[in-house]
Amino acid sequence: MGKRVKALxxxxxxxxxxxxxxxxxxxxxxxxxxxxxGTSQAAGSMMLVxxxxxxxxxxxxxxxxGTPGKRFAGLKVVNDRGNRIxxxxxxxxxxxxxxxxxxxxxxxxxxxxxxxxxxxxxxIVLIASNLLAxxxxxxxxxxxKRKSVHDFAAAAVVADREVSAV
Numbered sequence: 206m207g208k209r210v211k212a213l214x215x216x217x218x219x220x221x222x223x224x225x226x227x228x229x230x231x232x233x234x235x236x237x238x239x240x241x242x243g244t245s246q247a248a249g250s251m252m253l254v255x256x257x258x259x260x261x262x263x264x265x266x267x268x269x270x271g272t273p274g275k276r277f278a279g280l281k282v283v284n285d286r287g288n289r290i291x292x293x294x295x296x297x298x299x300x301x302x303x304x305x306x307x308x309x310x311x312x313x314x315x316x317x318x319x320x321x322x323x324x325x326x327x328x329i330v331l332i333a334s335n336l337l338a339x340x341x342x343x344x345x346x347x348x349x350k351r352k353s354v355h356d357f358a359a360a361a362v363v364a365d366r367e368v369s370a371v
Contacts, residue, residue, distance in 0.1 A: 208278040209345070209363060215274030220257055227252060242318040246311055254307055258299040265361075266295035279366045290361050298359035305341065308334035 227234070237248040264272040270281035270289055282298070284290050290298070312331035319327065337354075345351040350362050 208280050208365070209351070212272070212274035212278035212280055215277045216261075216272050217274075219273055223257070224253060242314040245317070246314045249310055249314070250307065254303060254310070258296070258303055261299040261302070262292060262295040264295075265298065266290055266292040275363070276366075280363050281366050282361050283364050285360050285362060287364070290359065294359040294361055298355045298361055301358040302341075302353075302355035305334045305337040308337070 234248070234252070238245045261272055265275075265282040266289065268289070269276055270283065275281060282290055282295070284294065308330050312327050312334060315324070315327040315330070341353050341355070344353050350356075352362055356362055
């Protein structure tokens with residue numbers, strides 16, 4: 206699990222660097238985030254979340270079998286038989302992995318634009334995003350292959366580069 210945390214920290218650094226690059230264009234993009242919650246959510250999803258999800262899917266289905274963080278930590282993503290995963294599997298894995306993040310963004314945009322921040326659906330979405338994040342974190346400790354929700358969804362596993370996953 207230590208290697209996965211190391212990979213997560215390294216990949217978060219890449220995501221933050223990409224976010225910082227986007228912020229250089231904030232003067233031009235700012236109007237997209239002042240119209241309404243839906244437009245703000247869509248703009249954020251298209252500019253930040255979608256590129257990150259696609260990058261993770263590409264990296265994990267590539268010959269490298271992992272993001273820069275996973276490679277740095279000596280890990281790779283494989284299917285349950287120890288082989289490279291397809292782009293479709295990697296895309297499922299990435300979409301499910303970033304679901305709590307996207308739900309949190311949705312809830313936050315609803316709060317920004319809503320006159321009543323205690324609307325039930327907003328609170329439910331924010332609570333769900335946090336509960337999902339906890340499940341994603343705890344689940345690997347409860348199974349032998351250390352798989353999380355996104356690994357089960359994509360029939361994948363994170364393995365040491367030197368050792369087979371099976």
